[in-house]
Amino acid sequence: MAEQHQDRLQKALLGIAVIGLASGAALWFAGRPDLARFGWILTTLPVLAALVVEIVTSLRAGEFGLDIVAALSMTAALVFGEELAAAVVALMYSGGNYLEAFAEGRARREMHDLLSRVPRTAMRHQDGGLEEVPLDAVEPGDRLLIRRGDVVPVDGTVASGRAVLDLSALTGEAMPQRFEPEDAVLSGATNTGEAFDLAATRRAEESTYAGIVRLVEAAQKSKAPMARLADQYSMGFLAVTVTLAWAAWWATDDPIRAVAVLVVATPCPLILAVPVALVAGLSRAARFGVLIKGAKALEILARVRTLILDKTGTLTEGRPKLVSVEVEAGFSEAEILHLAASLDQASKHPIAQALVMEARARGLALVPPEAAEEMPGEGVSGRVGGHSVLVGGADFVAQRIGPDGGNGTNREAGSVLVSIGIDSRHAGRLVFSDVLREGTHNLLSRLRGIGVDRIVLATGDRHAVANAVTEGLDLDLVRAELTPDQKVLLVLTEHKNGPVMMVGDGVNDAPALAAADIGVAMGARGAAASAEAADVVLLVDRLDRALPGMEIAQGARNIALQSVFVGIGLSVAGMIAAAMGHITPVQGALLQEVIDVAVILNALRALRIVPRSERQTAAD
Template sequence: MPMPSWRSAKAWMLPLVTLALIGGGSGRFSGQENFATQLWTTGTAVVFAVLIVDIGIGLQRKDFGLDLIAALAMGGAILFGEYLAGIVVALMFTGGQFLENFAQNRARREMTALLSRMPSRVARYEHGRIADVALSVVAPGDLILVRRGEVVPIDGIVAGGAAVLDESALIGESLPVRRKSGQAVMSGSTNAGDAFDLETTRTAVDSTYAGVIRLVEAAQRTKAPMVRLAARFGLAFLALTLTIAVAAWALTSDATRALAVIVAATPCPLILAVPVAIVSGISRCARRGILVKDGGALEALAAARTVLLDKTGTITDGRARLIEIKARGDLDPLEVLRLAASLDQSSPHVVAKALVTAARERGLLLDVPSDVRETPGSGLTGRVGGQNLMVGGWIFASTRIEDSDFRREIEAWIRRDGTVAVIVAIDGALAGAMLLGDQIRPEAGFVLRQLREAGVARIVLVTGDRADLAADVAALVGVDDVISEMKPEDKTSAVEKERARSYPVLMIGDGVNDAPALVAADIGIAMGARGAAASSEAADVVILVDRLDRVVDALRIARRSRRIALQSIYAGIGLSVAGMIAAAFGYLTPVQGALFQELIDVAVIVNALRALGPPIVFGMASPRLSNEELLALEAEHRALADVVDDIGTMADRIARLPWERAKDELERLDCCLRDRLLPHERRDEQVYDRLRRKYAAPDILAGMSRTHMEMQRQIHNLTVMRKTFESGTPTQAQLYEVQRLLHGLEAITRLHFAQEEEIYRSLEIE
């Protein structure tokens, strides 16, 4: 049977001391003085003995301060027979230890998830069969099988066929990549396609993923321990306490006065108030979907002045999303999307799933496909609704469609950096194409502005992406610097460089490649909702919901908790000093000093508990917006995506369609704008009115309201134009005016939706 650890043995101190205090009190009230004395002495002596061991361990690390004052108080109480004072001090000390351990035990920084993600056994080809062998015995040149969904265990090259890989956790690329036969594959990637053969080029210990693990472990070894808030005050307070105690003893020759000074000085504001404020802050973070692993992490977060941000999955959404659709002139783009998504229901590919999601967000009803055949990582063919369909990448599609002007138009249209194209053919004819990409989070701009308002002086974007793609994102969100094309070790170096420039440094990331930097930083925050397990294990703070704005919440809660803790420290130490002086002049006995400290404890703990709730703001009794209302408005934006798409599609097609059909579609679009878009904007305007009343600012959001007016004006103009065309066919100039109006309406609507989503997220309350 294993021996209990020193930490678990110490966990019994608080209940032991509590029972001793209660039992001794009962004995004294019943007249059993000796029994009370024995219980109080025993309880105090146990805590004193444990404390002496801790002090010895701390001295070896050159770490001492608060514990020494408590030990002096308990030892002096036993020596001079002040047993009640001793047990009260012991209770206060063990209570503070319990709170501190509670915060630390919420999550331990271990590498279990990081190590467990890598398979320990692999399927290796041996003499014409597949054998299950230990990863450690695989040598360069061996041929192994990587099944669908498995993590690539070792660096190698694709041997025959092709591999579709998700490398987002390693290099930050949100879209899957295709590796042909003979191309290199990094360990730590996930097989997002069918099983493939891999010829190993390294041993497991020399592979990419193992190197990341070594970087994390090295960063953990070299990371300096955090200096806790209470410890910063401990040494000065210890020196002051000993000075007053020694002076009282020397001037009066009364050792009891010295003991009374030490008891009155027992640093309960530091032992109790700081843990209470910090644990309260951790609890409040948890309610916002933020896991803070220990009190030291919250304290370090409060001091952050420089922020390093990963791009993919942090600034961006980290998922492929539909950006734009281009359909042949005689086809409805949404119908092209519906057919493609219907076929893609049969594929597990990440791009196929993105198309299915986009179709469902637009309320499209999908058919059940038949005769589906998939070329992994390339495309699919099958039948949907009686039509032969082909959906896939350009290389897959180009050999299956005939040359035409529309084909050449599509080939030029899909050449955009940072996107992936999906080609759709119906009955052998090119029907259209869709572009997908990783989009910037709607709250990204708001978050960066709020970080600066919260006291962050420098924000740096760090990414493994190409320099041009990183520069585009950096220009949009507004960072101070951008570092691109980075490997995991480069991100760690960037952290060290920023630390030399400005201390302390906060790193935010979500991938395996971010794990070393998360450990190396003074405080690491992992986007854990969809991020890699490695980053969550390596980080000090984990955001459990897929929202970047929770970083701002965490920073504000941490700084408020630290501010409240400091208030309690200053007030508590001030009162303790007053008690020490009173004890030095003989106005307080040791027991009275202990009780005086109890009163101080109550005051500072009540103050520290304020960190559990939000700040109290006076003078703002006004209508509040519920999170449900805000989320509903965001959901309406997603539901209106088909309407906004329709505006742009109509602008592209109106000049190419037969006029009778164009007139019908224009009328349908006009009705849709009036029946769906304008009612939504009127609901938004009601929200604006409530915000104006809340903040007593009639001009707040005036620009947003002006945009509502402009959208309504343009829709009215569209209606007027449409009605003028009822009597005859419009001229080319008139069609050009309609196109201009529609392009302008689409642009202003998309921009307005993005602005509103940022506003809605900034307004969410706890």
């Protein structure tokens, strides 16, 4: 309601200014200058009154802004008989505020699009039929129908059929992705393929999209630190303005020159161009899968000099991946993968799930296992297609069919060896490892190219594992076997080298994320605690999304600084010209209006920032 009231007030003030200025001009040309001046006075007073109320409110809140200059210029113009100049300043002020509100609305449009896509109901299977239920009524385990064009309402897994989903609202990726049965699906994706069933795994308020919406709403309410920084210079700028106006009056004994200086120095919309640029940057970053929690975080992100990375789930994939297969004589790689993965469908162990995913990715047709029996933490036994199959640790398999003569395979630190037995024979071994994310070497190089001076790995894993994973990477420091409080200490220690960005995805990373100047969480699969503590959330499970986020932040900050320095520079030049008598008060008001509109439009360029990393990727 408050926003609607403010919007109506801005429209009313702008309407008064436009009608009053035009009516006065008509009276002037009709030969009634006295009525024209009176009309311009009536035009100025409501705008001036609203401005004074706003200034008093700001001062009570401890904020000091350049709106005071606008109030002084209108007051001085009325006192010294420059009613037309006062009316032009009133139009400039009200029009600038309205333009600013329009600009901020334009900058937030992409975020509003995100919010407007929140589904309110879901189609749930019930008693052999379908019923449309409120989203709050959906419980984990419910089976939902996702029709073509529907937005996935809750997190879940594909329960029937194959799903083709548009993830652009979450990740910024234009190409739809295919999901197989039992694949996890995030809420907020749009179904672009045929209808499919979704098995809900979370309630609506706990799902990914609901969390994203909450973060977006929080981001929209933030105030940019650069705007506060600009306000800190308000007193100095006001002092310069008053001094120059007084000097011009004193030197020439002409108060009109002082009025002209004050009118030219009215940069009220100018300072508001800073949050426009930063809010536009927030919106632009969201399109690339980077949710920044407010303008403060964006401004800091643009100045990062030290990057601290967690290992598991951040620098690495965070899940086991098959890296090598060793096959005994008499068996083929496809055969042992098919039989082992078919049996592992009966297990929820991460290694078993990784094997099943790998087999499916290779196009192997898995079959249901029979008489499957799992020994937690050891392995699984059962029958697949008439074969007796064992999958598990070397000891688990050896206890049942004897020692494995090939069990001396050399493995990297941190990898896991899985033995396979088929029909009482050793069939082969599978090596799983948490592998480095693809493109990490290039990513680190690009990060240094945009101003990151120092890159550090901080992990709770063993030294041998950390060294094996980071071999050949361009890192300045590797710290291993760290507890959460030791990670915090590392972050605090690195502050001496400049603003610190910490990237992590686990609960143990949350304290360090909160301690860093800017904390970045891997939000797709990371812990809720890390996403809550972080200032930035990567909506897709890819570390390289941090790069366009930083580039957009730098671009938005640069555009904001341009708006400030160019706008104030032009204003100062106009003030000097006015003090020398080259600009009248009316001309000064028109000149400042042009300057203000130009810097606001310049700030909106942040909506079109294209990160260098994305241009390079497109070129490749």
